Amino acid sequence: MTTAETDFAAYIASLxxxxxxxxxxxxxxxxxVLLVEPSYREGWALPGGTIESDEGETPRQAARRETxxxxxxxxxxxxxxxxxxxHGTNRPPLVAxxxxxxxxxxEDFAAIRLQEAELLSWRLVPRExxxxxxxxxxxxxxxxxxxxxxxxxxxxxxxxGHRVA
Numbered sequence: 739m740t741t742a743e744t745d746f747a748a749y750i751a752s753l754x755x756x757x758x759x760x761x762x763x764x765x766x767x768x769x770x771v772l773l774v775e776p777s778y779r780e781g782w783a784l785p786g787g788t789i790e791s792d793e794g795e796t797p798r799q800a801a802r803r804e805t806x807x808x809x810x811x812x813x814x815x816x817x818x819x820x821x822x823x824x825h826g827t828n829r830p831p832l833v834a835x836x837x838x839x840x841x842x843x844x845e846d847f848a849a850i851r852l853q854e855a856e857l858l859s860w861r862l863v864p865r866e867x868x869x870x871x872x873x874x875x876x877x878x879x880x881x882x883x884x885x886x887x888x889x890x891x892x893x894x895x896x897x898x899g900h901r902v903a
Contacts, residue, residue: 759787815839882899
């Protein structure tokens with residue numbers, strides 16, 4: 739390795755780290771949102787997870803892969819609904835992407851197979867109960883994504899779940 743390559747590698751290693759995750763927002767014909775119950779933390783979530791950026795994975799690819807891994811459905815995703823910059827005190831900042839998973843037919847819900855190592859259950863939740871299931875900024879993120887769907891607006895830019903633009 740040249741001196742320039744070594745210096746550049748050291749520079750990159752010195753930069754701050756940011757976590758990145760991506761999820762899919764699936765709904766039924768009544769507009770209820772598909773949520774999953776993780777076994778490794780409190781609260782519920784959208785199907786999704788960490789972007790494997792070291793592997794060259796994009797946010798969209800991660801959301802689709804995680805959907806397949808977590809609930810057994812391999813479905814194309816629609817547009818990006820929300821991007822949220824979440825900063826807290828107990829972990830590095832997180833950039834969270836939410837994609838439109840669309841309205842699923844009953845047979846897709848019947849075909850759900852949970853990843854038993856990570857998930858306990860799933861359910862369909864109406865909009866008015868979202869923040870009862872999704873803690874903190876995640877609940878606000880999902881509501882902003884639903885708003886972007888409802889009014890056809892651009893991708894919601896969020897900070898800690900609150901719209902900034």
